[in-house]
Amino acid sequence: MSPAAAVKVIGAYDSPFSHRAEAALRLKGVPYELVLEDLRNKSDLLLTHNPIHKKVPVLLHGDRAVCESLLIVEYVDEAFDGPALLPADPHDRAMARFWARFIEDKCSKPFWLAMWTDGEAQKGYMKEIKESFALLEAQLEGKKFFGGDTIGLVDLAACGFARWLGVCEEITGVSLVTEEELPRLKRWAVEYAADEKVGACLPDRALLLEHFSAKKEMFAAMAKSMLPK
Template identity: 40%
Template sequence: MGEEVKVFGAWGSPFSSKVELALRLKGVLYDYIEEDLNNKSSLLLQYNPVYKKVPVLLHNGKSITESIIILEYIEETWKAYPILPQDPNDKAMARFWVNFIDGKCSSAIRKVAFSPEEEREKAVEEACECLKTVESALNGKKFFGGDTIGMGLELLSSEKFPNLFKWTDDFVSCSIVTELLPPRDKLVAHIKAHLSK
């Protein structure tokens, strides 16, 4: 009997997409279950009773939550196509940047999108500072892990952040990533609807 692998996710969620991307890179077959975050399923609440959010990875009946934890679980469970470097120092640095980007950068960029008009300029400055830090970390590398994909807005322009802009372009040009990207018009409509609430 084969492995049971399911991903509970939400359309447009970068956290869900990261989990799907890792599974696809490793060639792991999985079932995707779309969640309506305004009307969460009893299964989502059962498998993530603490945070009650996506993503959730269900592997042979056991649930793993929180995208970074799920990514590390995927890395340890399926060895094909490593998404973390093997060297302990490089692995620690990769984890540092994942935490920095998921925590500080994502939060700063969300503030730009969802702040009241009077707070937006300060939010843009904060987001640009985060992006400058990430820009310097790329330092000419194609991806954070080197030449391969790993754990890794108008704010992002080729003039302000040439390395980060090129990385983003290279990342979204990979066929596996392209398959997971939501249609731009649908994503823009989703964000506008959220902003009007």
């Protein structure tokens, strides 16, 4: 596939997973078209190119489709010229993949449940996510970003903690990342959002706050449905 083939991202405005795909393309300097999806009325385009999970994002590169946000980041890194998103050293590359999967597998669910549940269940998930955040905090020692001086795979995996986390904290009144407990992670979130390239495809904070506030009851119900029976 020629790198010059047309590139599109099927995404959603409020999705950190869609942001990962867009940010990867912007960091590599790849022009693309964003096709916003109505997830309540999924398009034939989405269902055709992601018939298994029926979720965003989907990267369309010519006649090829790539699904799942972290796989899209790796595809973009390998398919296009530009600054590397993964380290060249095999060990460092493996570790970047490890921490990206750690965020996906160990942080995403407890973060969401700590935000949108209550009572004893919430206390348990808050303890779990804070323990995971402490491990991420340690990875930032002496570094601006998880990979060093530039944004890479792990930073893109963690993007939800750079914009979405603060919005959810404001809506719910739940505090997960403070300057006192997690100063490096707090600073990283500011640095990430301030980057010109990734910042250009972050949703506007005020609009995201309004959008998520309107969905507060839906999010709480969704979180409740995710709890063990």
